[in-house]
Amino acid sequence: MSERRLQETIAVLAILGAGIAGYLTVAHVTHTPVACVRSGGCETVQHSAYSELWGIPVAAIGLAGYLLIAVSSRRRTDPARVAGAAAALAGLVFAAYLVYVQVGVIHAVCQWCMASDVVVALLVVATFLRISRSAAPR
Amino acid sequence: MSRRRLALVAVAAGALAGGALAAALAFSTGGSSKPASAPVGAARVAAMLEGIPQQGTELGSRRAPVTLVEFADPQCPYCGDWARVALPVIVRDYVRPGKVRIVFSGMHFVGPESETALRAALAAAAQNRFWNVLELLYENQGTENSGWVSDTLLRSIGDAVPGLGAKTVIDGQRSAAVERLLAASDALAQQAGVQSTPTFALGRTGSKLAFVNVPSLDASGIEPAIDAALKQ
Numbered sequence: 001m002s003e004r005r006l007q008e009t010i011a012v013l014a015i016l017g018a019g020i021a022g023y024l025t026v027a028h029v030t031h032t033p034v035a036c037v038r039s040g041g042c043e044t045v046q047h048s049a050y051s052e053l054w055g056i057p058v059a060a061i062g063l064a065g066y067l068l069i070a071v072s073s074r075r076r077t078d079p080a081r082v083a084g085a086a087a088a089l090a091g092l093v094f095a096a097y098l099v100y101v102q103v104g105v106i107h108a109v110c111q112w113c114m115a116s117d118v119v120v121a122l123l124v125v126a127t128f129l130r131i132s133r134s135a136a137p138r
Numbered sequence: 139m140s141r142r143r144l145a146l147v148a149v150a151a152g153a154l155a156g157g158a159l160a161a162a163l164a165f166s167t168g169g170s171s172k173p174a175s176a177p178v179g180a181a182r183v184a185a186m187l188e189g190i191p192q193q194g195t196e197l198g199s200r201r202a203p204v205t206l207v208e209f210a211d212p213q214c215p216y217c218g219d220w221a222r223v224a225l226p227v228i229v230r231d232y233v234r235p236g237k238v239r240i241v242f243s244g245m246h247f248v249g250p251e252s253e254t255a256l257r258a259a260l261a262a263a264a265q266n267r268f269w270n271v272l273e274l275l276y277e278n279q280g281t282e283n284s285g286w287v288s289d290t291l292l293r294s295i296g297d298a299v300p301g302l303g304a305k306t307v308i309d310g311q312r313s314a315a316v317e318r319l320l321a322a323s324d325a326l327a328q329q330a331g332v333q334s335t336p337t338f339a340l341g342r343t344g345s346k347l348a349f350v351n352v353p354s355l356d357a358s359g360i361e362p363a364i365d366a367a368l369k370q
Contacts (some may be wrong), residue, residue: 090156094163097164
């Protein structure tokens with residue numbers, strides 16, 4: 001896959017992730033119930049002590065990460081490629097911890113968070129592929 | 139810089155940033171440190187409620203054929219006796235097998251600490267941990283309005299309930315959701331004309347409930363009424 005195609009894929013995935021994170025952020029800030037297939041799971045996660053870091057909704061941190069990846073996907077420079085891949089990997093590491101929290105501590109699973117985890121995992125693959133497929137410096 | 143070196147820089151930066159975020163969240167929720175002192179009965183309450191569905195102030199399956207409404211005050215000593223002696227048996231024999239659902243309707247007439255305790259428990263309702271907090275309050279119940287419903291106790295209870303945390307129990311007491319739940323339980327008690335605690339109303343789920351005369355505060359005081367409702 002060419003770098004151009006990878007850039008487009010990363011942008012689409014990042015916008016999708018931003019949509020999920022944005023929805024969860026708005027729901028958290030406005031105390032709106034989250035649409036969840038299995039009742040209670042998303043609400044339990046959204047209201048847990050783990051839903052905020054220093055007063056900032058965890059979903060908003062995800063939103064910022066996705067926006068950073070989306071912006072970095074538009075620029076064809078090494079710092080942009082590295083920033084996108086680093087942000088995606090940071091998101092995956094953080095997401096892995098949040099999965100552990102949901103399953104092992106809160107005992108409730110939020111499907112929106114899991115969907116976001118899938119998106120961020122795909123972004124890790126795409127952003128690192130982008131680095132490997134980018135033109136070598138002259 | 140080579141592609142390989144770029145990828146290594148991204149791996150290092152990403153792993154560091156993600157790990158730092160996870161560590162910060164674990165630290166901010168107290169996940170990396172134990173509370174100063176665990177409340178009395180934490181393990182017993184956790185074991186009693188483990189695996190039983192909670193929805194707000196409801197305990198047990200919504201498909202249970204019988205519903206038991208408990209009107210109680212967190213400071214009322216008789217309510218504490220019932221919670222510590224009768225409830226574990228009722229939960230084991232009726233709630234866990236899916237026969238009975240218990241709905242708690244909180245009252246706060248004993249004094250100002252009743253409302254504080256009730257608000258703390260209701261703050262956990264959004265996370266479906268209401269019963270964990272309520273039962274730990276009863277386990278640690280002190281003399282009425284003696285200062286036993288302290289921030290220290292509430293923090294230790296919040297920390298002792300998996301996935302809850304002291305912050306929710308302390309900061310959530312004045313939330314809009316808690317105000318709504320408190321107003322709803324006040325209205326229900328007033329509408330039902332409840333004069334003392336604990337008072338119980340029982341019946342088939344979805345039908346009109348009737349008050350139950352409970353002659354003793356152990357499980358045998360209410361089991362005959364539950365069994366009769368189950369046979370209806």
